[in-house]
Amino acid sequence: MxxxxxxxxxxxxxxxxxxxxxxxxxxxxxxxxxxxxxxxxxxxxxxxxxxxxxxxxxxxxxxxxxxxxxxxxxxxxxxxxxxxxxxxxxxxxxxxxxxxxxxxxxxxxxxxxxxxxxxxxxxxxxxxGSCKGVNDFIWMTISNGVGGALVLNGELYRGAYLNAGEIGHFNVMEGGYECGCGNKGCLEAYAAGPAIVRRYLERVKPVLTPGPGVNAGIKLPVSEPGITAEKIAQAAEDGDEVSREVFNETGYYLGKALSYAINLVNPEKVILGGGVSMSMHLFYEKLIKTINDMVFLEANKNIIIEKTALGYxxxxxxxxxxxxxxxxxx
Ligand SMILES: [Zn+2]
Incomplete structure (x- = not known):
């Protein structure tokens, strides 16, 4: 035995x-x-x-x-x-x-x-999971932060100082929102759960301003406090336009960062995990379009981008x- x-x-x-x-x-x-x-x-x-x-x-x-x-x-x-x-x-x-x-x-x-x-x-x-026979892939967690891992030639690639794969700190917006790492415009500051909440609030806050006007008194589809990316995802599924647009943008930022990683690594697969990835259907189309627009397509035309097979x-x-x-x- x-x-x-x-x-x-x-x-x-x-x-x-x-x-x-x-x-x-x-x-x-x-x-x-x-x-x-x-x-x-x-x-x-x-x-x-x-x-x-x-x-x-x-x-x-x-x-x-x-x-x-x-x-x-x-x-x-x-x-x-x-x-x-x-x-x-x-x-x-x-x-x-x-x-x-x-x-x-x-x-x-x-x-x-x-x-x-x-x-x-x-x-x-x-x-x-779904990479049993896959030797080259990128794993990306999108939850309270955004993290990445690389499997290259069948083994984890950790880097010289054990910090490889920090895709969450790829810059997706020059001079953008501040990130926990101290830089501005990192993917994490745009696509992690709290960043999704921030972008949502920025869009809906003006309609909360009291006073006369066509928007006065409009209710948020997701109520404060206790607002989370999950609730925004639910509102998007219920047809709320602002929430749908916020997730669409999430697909753009993720796709932009991933396009750099894909051009560098030429992986067979990209696997998305973490809480936000459970709403991948809300940003998948924009994610794929952005990647297609930004990668060297001929070199990466067979890439598969999918949700983790391991779930929550x-x-x-x-x-x-x-x-x-x-x-x-x-
Ligand atoms: Zn950062």
């Missing part, structure tokens, strides 16, 4: 606002899962204790599946040194240089492997792939 292909993985997906953990079988199927909220400004000590609490919950609820767990795969929302198992940096937290793999491995007495979350999604797509749990399945891939190495 080859234990390497029959054992389970404890998958841990650390996000900006929540932690998901579960047990995945050898086929990447999530057998059980637990979700925990994470506060902003989280510390290293706090994240370790939440992970251990979550592991206890999973272990107690699923003793059979836990018995077969032989490693942990973990996603890190930020810069991760996968070789040393160190969470190097995440902009939303106070965590710096946390040797998270060593600490969790010591607690559970099994190997722990970590990877940047977007890289993990790409690994998941390659191992369990892409990062958790990616974490499972990180664990399985790690076990192949040892």
């Amino acid at each position: 080859n234990l390497g292909t029959t054992r389970n993985v404890l998958a841990v997906d650390i996000g900006g606002s929540k932690l998901m953990a579960g047990i995945a079988d050898a086929g990447g199927n999530i057998l059980c899962r637990v979700k925990q909220p994470l506060k902003p400004d989280i510390t290293g000590e706090h994240i370790i204790s939440i992970i251990m609490e979550t592991v206890d919950l999973i272990r107690n609820r699923n003793p059979g599946a836990w018995e077969a767990v032989d490693c942990v795969g973990m996603t890190i929302p930020g810069l991760a040194d996968h070789e040393k198992g160190i969470w190097v940096y995440a902009c939303f937290s106070k965590i710096r240089d946390l040797p998270i793999a060593r600490i969790i491995s010591y607690e559970l007495n099994i190997p722990v492997f970590i990877e940047n979350d977007v890289n993990a999604c790409a690994l998941g797509e390659k191992m369990y 749990e892409a990062a958790l399945i990616g974490a499972a792939a990180v664990g399985r891939k790690g076990m192949e190495r040892i």
Whole structure:
């Protein structure tokens, strides 16, 4: 029996606002899962204790599946040194240089492997999703931020300083909105969930101004507060013109940035994941048109652009792939 292909993985997906953990079988199927909220400004000590609490919950609820767990795969929302198992940096937290793999491995007495979350999604797509036989592809997450990962010649390409694939910081608008990275006009400042909300509000705000006029008193199709990209997507589906236009623009910005990446890499596929990608039907047409207008078409005419096959749990399945891939190495 080859234990390497029959054992389970404890998958841990650390996000900006929540932690998901579960047990995945050898086929990447999530057998059980637990979700925990994470506060902003989280510390290293706090994240370790939440992970251990979550592991206890999973272990107690699923003793059979836990018995077969032989490693942990973990996603890190930020810069991760996968070789040393160190969470190097995440902009939303106070965590710096946390040797998270060593600490969790010591607690559970099994190997722990970590990877940047977007890289993990790409690994998941390659191992369990729609890129099983694909050697060259780009993975793009569009959610609260925009991230990218590259698989080239069948392997993750991390770059000399582990930061390859930062497609979210491609400039799509000279002198445009400020981005979290300090530059102006980055894709992330135009196409991430909060950026979609901002562009929507900019378009509808004038009609909220009280006073006489044809637009006075018009109600927003999406009410404030609590406005989200998801609600704008719903309004677009219900036929709201402004919301539809906002998503159309999203397709333009994503297509513009992707055209540079496609011209550089000449990939077989581009896979879109993250919450905003679940509304891909609202921006797909504009995305494809923009890419067609901007890439060297003859060189890239067979490219396939599609949504992740892993759905909402892409990062958790990616974490499972990180664990399985790690076990192949040892
Ligand atoms: Zn940026």
